[in-house]
Amino acid sequence: xxxxxxxxxxxxxxxxxxxxxxxxxxxxxxxxxxxxxxxxxxxxxxxxxxxxxxxxxxxxxxxxxxxxxxxxxxxxxxxxxxxxxxxxxxxxxxxxxxxxxxxxxxxxxxxxxxxxxxxxxxxxxxxxxxxxxxxxxxxxxxxxxxxxxx
Numbered sequence: 001x002x003x004x005x006x007x008x009x010x011x012x013x014x015x016x017x018x019x020x021x022x023x024x025x026x027x028x029x030x031x032x033x034x035x036x037x038x039x040x041x042x043x044x045x046x047x048x049x050x051x052x053x054x055x056x057x058x059x060x061x062x063x064x065x066x067x068x069x070x071x072x073x074x075x076x077x078x079x080x081x082x083x084x085x086x087x088x089x090x091x092x093x094x095x096x097x098x099x100x101x102x103x104x105x106x107x108x109x110x111x112x113x114x115x116x117x118x119x120x121x122x123x124x125x126x127x128x129x130x131x132x133x134x135x136x137x138x139x140x141x142x143x144x145x146x147x148x149x150x
Contacts, residue, residue, distance in 0.1 A: 007058050025144025028067060033125045034116070035071040038144070043068055045140050049113040049132060072127060075118035080105045086122075096120040104128075104150045 028037040036043075037060070043050055054073035059066050085101035088094045099122060113130040117123040134147055 026142040027144030035069050037067050040068050072114045074115040076115050077118050078104045078108045079117045079123050096122050
């Protein structure tokens with residue numbers, strides 16, 4: 001994402017709650033929508049499709065193992081304003097505040113397997129993946145992500 005600030009990796013640390021051990025998916029669920037959190041071995045299953053084009057990897061230390069944070073930096077124009085379902089702010093010129101059902105433009109095509117949309121701003125935080133990415137995820141019985149048709 002243009003203008004994204006660098007993260008001081010020495011300050012990234014997560015702790016697991018030893019009193020409430022919960023199953024953790026292969027991809028770790030977080031409130032941060034603009035990146036994937038997983039162990040390095042999980043990302044290696046995706047081979048070159050996860051490494052193509054612009055992206056950033058960060059390492060987050062935990063008390064159990066290191067997590068890689070993958071942030072796709074490629075942004076593509078593809079948001080369908082007519083078919084998507086969203087809500088606008090009332091008082092700031094009508095910018096989109098929340099997307100309920102994201103749809104890509106009719107006939108949308110890209111050679112990217114992992115990317116984000118460039119516009120509207122709120123859509124930049126959702127990660128869009130190809131059918132190839134989803135196939136690798138499902139064929140390896142991975143857990144932690146949810147997919148929705150766009």
